[in-house]
Amino acid sequence: MTLYSGPMPILVPTAIVEIFINIQEGERLRKMKETSKKEKTEALTRLLKRINHGADPKLLRKEATNLLSKINPGDIACAEQNLIEDGFSARLVQQLSAAFVLMGIIEEQSKNIKVNLADNHVMRRVMAEHELMRCFLADLRDIEKAIAKMTHLTDTSAEFRRLCHIVEHLEAMEEHIAREEDVIFPFLRKHGWASLCRSARSDHVYLRVAVDDLLRLVHTYEPRELKEFRAKLSSIVQYLVPTMVEHLMQEDEILYPIALEVVDDDKLWEKMKTVCDDIGYCGVHI
Numbered sequence: 001m002t003l004y005s006g007p008m009p010i011l012v013p014t015a016i017v018e019i020f021i022n023i024q025e026g027e028r029l030r031k032m033k034e035t036s037k038k039e040k041t042e043a044l045t046r047l048l049k050r051i052n053h054g055a056d057p058k059l060l061r062k063e064a065t066n067l068l069s070k071i072n073p074g075d076i077a078c079a080e081q082n083l084i085e086d087g088f089s090a091r092l093v094q095q096l097s098a099a100f101v102l103m104g105i106i107e108e109q110s111k112n113i114k115v116n117l118a119d120n121h122v123m124r125r126v127m128a129e130h131e132l133m134r135c136f137l138a139d140l141r142d143i144e145k146a147i148a149k150m151t152h153l154t155d156t157s158a159e160f161r162r163l164c165h166i167v168e169h170l171e172a173m174e175e176h177i178a179r180e181e182d183v184i185f186p187f188l189r190k191h192g193w194a195s196l197c198r199s200a201r202s203d204h205v206y207l208r209v210a211v212d213d214l215l216r217l218v219h220t221y222e223p224r225e226l227k228e229f230r231a232k233l234s235s236i237v238q239y240l241v242p243t244m245v246e247h248l249m250q251e252d253e254i255l256y257p258i259a260l261e262v263v264d265d266d267k268l269w270e271k272m273k274t275v276c277d278d279i280g281y282c283g284v285h286i
């Protein structure tokens with residue numbers, strides 16, 4: 001009988017071997033995840049640069065749709081950071097990522113959003129107010145054109161009263177903006193969409209100033225200053241109308257489709273609605 005004379009084998013319990021294998025596997029998966037995150041961020045950075053260069057929109061839209069389903073807000077933030085490090089301005093980066101999201105969201109999907117919402121859903125009301133605002137903006141443009149041709153206008157003229165009515169509705173928009181800034185945007189920020197909220201918020205600052213200018217102009221009207229009034233009205237309308245139309249479009253087609261996508265919890269929307277009900281809605285005031 002031969003006795004074993006070599007070094008004694010170290011007996012490792014099976015459980016420890018399994019733990020060791022699991023750690024190695026975990027490490028491998030973590031590295032894989034990191035690589036794929038890096039790849040996704042780099043792909044997105046490249047795509048944003050191509051959007052900036054004005055590549056074929058059809059191709060860009062296809063790639064954006066494909067990429068949007070694989071990434072999260074964190075990946076977008078990393079790609080935005082890459083562009084800033086490459087010398088892009090923060091404003092341009094914001095616009096590029098907004099354009100990317102717009103391209104990625106299938107058009108029909110964002111257009112059907114309103115139809116799929118319950119009538120008492122808070123977003124349905126917000127979007128209905130947008131529709132109403134578009135009508136008032138169109139009226140504002142029309143009344144500005146009508147007043148531009150007038151040589152006589154008093155504060156009892158039908159045109160002046162119509163203008164006052166439109167301005168009152170635009171002023172009531174403050175409640176709409178307060179609801180967005182105090183309720184909806186904070187929820188979106190919490191889900192990582194701070195950059196998109198930032199640009200909507202900065203639009204609000206300019207829109208508020210323009211509506212205030214319009215209010216002041218109407219409230220201080222003197223019939224003998226008609227010429228000056230017409231010039232000021234025209235310059236405010238030329239700025240306010242396209243800026244607000246663009247803002248409403250950004251909210252309807254980018255921000256709110258994202259909000260409905262990321263806040264996928266009916267209870268949260270109900271909670272938001274309760275706070276919004278407290279703030280109030282444009283139109284009827286009790």
Ligand SMILES: [Fe+2]
Nearest residue numbers: 165168169283
């Ligand atoms: Fe009214």
Ligand SMILES: [Fe+2]
Nearest residue numbers: 177180200251
């Ligand atoms: Fe807004």
Ligand SMILES: [Fe+2]
Nearest residue numbers: 130176180251
């Ligand atoms: Fe809005």
